[in-house]
Amino acid sequence: MDKFSEPIGNLIKQLSRLPGIGRKTAQRLTYYLLDTDDLQVEELANALLEAKKNTKRCSICCNYADHDPCNICSSEKRDHSTICVVEQPKDLFAMEKTGQYHGLYHVLHGVISPIKGYGPDDITLRDLLKHIGQEDIKEVIIATNPTTDGEVTANYVATLIQPLGIKVTRISYGIPMGGDLEYYDNLTISAALNNRVEMKKAKRYKDPSSSS
């Protein structure tokens, strides 16, 4: 479509790159922005640049924050003997919103996904081990999403941590399989947190012929 002037066409193009925003929505937003006052557009542009510039990963829990260490890691009010492991920062906020959890977090920034080719090195597992080493951790609660990749990741993390003599629990299946933490209500997430169960240690294969 060459009907748009170059600056308008470019803004539509840039907005279309955002997830869930198609060309039609991008056009609608563009016209809205052209009609609105200059200040709002400047504020939006600045918010974009500022958020990107002033947001870093906390060196302890890997969550996005404007301070390092983040407010949660540096808070004395939090229970420093528990770590809740989540996939993404948005999952941390969903958990935090319930007001039911008072321990620390660790954000993996992804999952182990053999199909998509993401291995243990693609998520913040090294930081998690470092994090556990720095505190006197009694329990690690795994709150990855109940999807195939989330399960694979949960099992991997459990296998990694259990040998350290730390209790590893998994939030319960109060959340429907295939769901995403972000979209469930506080009660459901709270229930899942309260019903957490200790993960079973992987069963050793016992060779029956060698029993004698």
Next chain:
Amino acid sequence: MDKFSEPIGNLIKQLSRLPGIGRKTAQRLTYYLLDTDDLQVEELANALLEAKKNTKRCSICCNYADHDPCNICSSEKRDHSTICVVEQPKDLFAMEKTGQYHGLYHVLHGVISPIKGYGPDDITLRDLLKHIGQEDIKEVIIATNPTTDGEVTANYVATLIQPLGIKVTRISYGIPMGGDLEYYDNLTISAALNNRVEMKKAKRYKDPSSSS
């Protein structure tokens, strides 16, 4: 929600101000933008500022453009004896996309709406009259939307222009192509009925034997 750091919270707030973008979508976009590379965010921020800075209203037709007069008004290929009056720039693009119209446009940037308190001075009627005065206009096609406000505006514009001895037409109402009678409201079906046009007669088969 104080759970978000200030730059993140601010970006969510700014994105939530856009039409059709709620808090949840704004959060999702924010996390997407934090995860994406710096360049894309800069390009988006620049596109916002550039579009706003480099887009003005064409002084003739009032459409958004990066040149003044715009490409359409200054084109010698367009028919300068016809003006199509639309409510918004997006309507102009919808019309232009058909490739069926080769005249000029005039963008009202709104409608007359007694209920919302928008009067004739709130739309670009003065510019329309100036526009008509500058060219040798034979026909004004009114293509405001078939809503109450669109109708009020169409009638007002017609009343204003008809005394100048210019033909004023209105795009027709009816059932959209591919539409199904069952799904349209009584007003639309009544309009389609009242605006019925005579079908062209099928060419008669000329019997060569009756030529004498």
